[in-house]
Amino acid sequence: MTAYPGPALLSLASSLLLFACTAYVGRCRIKFAIKAPAISGHPQFEIAYRIQMNTLENTVAFLPVLWVCALTFSSLWATVLGGGWLAGRVWYALAYARDPATRGGGFGLSMLCFGALGLAGAWGVLSGLFG
Template structure:
């Protein structure tokens, strides 16, 4: 379970960095709160933060479920794939949004794997009880 919690905490740190970048971009590009539109680069940085929040809603419970019902050690594989995918997504989205697909796919597939594998393991456990 410690690996899962460490990965979740790393994802939260990553999200805090993305959030900090939004604040930095607001100042740099003159987009005063509560506005969420303005300079194109600001909007890209903001979308990275919002999309990451949307993915974290799946990632956090999926990581915990995978750690409990599938394997507490091997959770690092999809966990690291998610974190790296978010980095790639952010870098590509900010520079050329049309190239964000690889990073998005890495994170999304990591979530899919954890959700489906956990659900399968839970189902098998319930059916064998």
Template sequence: MYPLTLIGTLAALAVYVWASIAVGQARGKFGVKAPATTGHPEFERAFRAHQNTMEQLVLFLPLVWIVATLFGDLWGGLYALAWVVGRIAYVIGYIKDAEKRGAGFLISGLTSLAALVGAVVAVVIDLVR
């Protein structure tokens, strides 16, 4: 069992749900009725932060489990923690002002890049042996 990776996976999904709720709140606050995806700038930023998080989950979810399988639960959990912290910072920053999303993007993006490169290197080394 991989308890740290499991907790990290659940936390990532919770961030996604939280971002979804933020979109719903912005719809109500600014009167943007579904299925509209444009309207008040703050709504649009909340919508994009949510969509971007969903797009990143496609990479994160398999990768966190690949990391845990290759390097152990601690590494899977640490990757998940960094990704979740980055995504929280990203969503908060983006909703406030699109210019403030950079730090969160870098945290989650660079950790995903490091995890991907590490996994590829580990698999290649294993294949060469």
């Protein structure tokens, strides 16, 4: 068993979240007859597309800080904070799909956890350099 099961599971879960967002966009394309490569049309399709793109953009930034934190600071804290990030992103996606004005709480939670992961990772790296 890997020494980092929490961050590994979160990495897989973030991929599953990306897949779910992609599937939602696909369902909306079919439901609202939005032909590729169009990225506009029905408002619900545009919401689904923004959820997918925002989640993709955030995941690209999240995965490196998750692993830097896990490898240099604490696998446990990386798992706790990464779990908070994932919960925030799911909250964000569900809220945005229902009513875009309500997405702020999920966004805030995910950004708070992202920032904490980044700070903990930076602390771990700097402690290794100067410790």
